[in-house]
Amino acid sequence: MSGHSKWSTIKRKKGVADAKRGKIFTSIIKEITVAARMGGGDENANPQLRQAIAKAKTNNMPQDNIKRAVMKGTGELPGVNYEEGTYEGYGPGGVAIFLEVLTDNKKRTVADIRHLMSKYGGNLGENGSVSWMFDKKGQIQVGIEAGEEEIIFESALECGADDFEVEEDMYLISTDPAELMQVKDQLESKGYEINSAEVEMVPKNLQKVEKKDVDRVLNLMNELEDNEDIKSVFANFDIDEANIPSS
CATH class of the missing domain: 3.30.70.980 (YebC, transcriptional regulation domain)
Incomplete structure (x- = not known):
C-alpha cells in the first residue's frame, strides 16, 4: 500500500478526528446510551457498553458525561430514544460505502444520507448491496x-x-x-x-479512485462524518497519495 491511502489513514493524517471532537463526543454518548438501554448499566456484564465506555475514555470524555449517558440508557435519567441502523451504497468512482447510524429520526437520517450521496454523484443502495464487500x-x-x-x-x-x-x-x-x-x-x-x-x-478489496474523482470522494466522506446521526463511515477506496489535497 506504499504511496496510497485509505480513509482511516487520511483521517489520521489530516486531523479529522481532532477537528470533530464535539461530534465524536455526541456519537459516543449515543453509543453508551443505546448499549446501556439494550444490555443494562453494568459494563462488566455488558460487552457493548464496556466497548463504548473504553472508546469514551480513549477520547478523554469526562467521567460525569459517561455516567449520565449510562443513566439515560437505563432510564435513571430522562433521555432521547436512539435507534441503531445501517445504510450502504456507492460513492463517486464506484467506491463502496457502509454507514452505521444512531438516530432519533430515521426519516431525517435517510433523507440526509440520500441527499449527500446524490450531491457527489453516488447513490444510496438497498441493504446488502455493498456489505458483502x-x-x-x-x-x-x-x-x-x-x-x-x-x-x-x-x-x-x-x-x-x-x-x-x-x-x-x-x-x-x-x-x-x-x-x-x-x-x-x-x-x-x-x-x-x-x-x-x-x-x-x-x-475485503480496495477500489482505486481516479484523480478526477478524488475531491468528490473525500468531500463526501467528510460530509458524512459531519452528520451527527452517523456513528461510523466505512469505505473501500484507495487513493494515490500524490492526488490527495494538502489541506
Whole structure:
C-alpha cells in the first residue's frame, strides 16, 4: 500500500478526528446510551457498553458525561430514544460505502444520507448491496513507538489476535469482534498502550479512485462524518497519495 491511502489513514493524517471532537463526543454518548438501554448499566456484564465506555475514555470524555449517558440508557435519567441502523451504497468512482447510524429520526437520517450521496454523484443502495464487500473485525491500534514489529506481532498472537499489519505510524491488530475487548485487556496487561479498539467494517478489496474523482470522494466522506446521526463511515477506496489535497 506504499504511496496510497485509505480513509482511516487520511483521517489520521489530516486531523479529522481532532477537528470533530464535539461530534465524536455526541456519537459516543449515543453509543453508551443505546448499549446501556439494550444490555443494562453494568459494563462488566455488558460487552457493548464496556466497548463504548473504553472508546469514551480513549477520547478523554469526562467521567460525569459517561455516567449520565449510562443513566439515560437505563432510564435513571430522562433521555432521547436512539435507534441503531445501517445504510450502504456507492460513492463517486464506484467506491463502496457502509454507514452505521444512531438516530432519533430515521426519516431525517435517510433523507440526509440520500441527499449527500446524490450531491457527489453516488447513490444510496438497498441493504446488502455493498456489505458483502466488507468483513466485520475488531481493530486495535498500537503506536509504532510501542516496540519492534516482531515482538508486537508475537505478543498480539499470544493475546488471541487473528491478524497483524503495520500501517505507517501504527500497528493494526485484528481480532474476532467478540474477542476485541479480551485481546485489548491482555495487550494492556503486557504494558502496551492502546490508541483505539473498535469493531469496524474492513473492506475485503480496495477500489482505486481516479484523480478526477478524488475531491468528490473525500468531500463526501467528510460530509458524512459531519452528520451527527452517523456513528461510523466505512469505505473501500484507495487513493494515490500524490492526488490527495494538502489541506
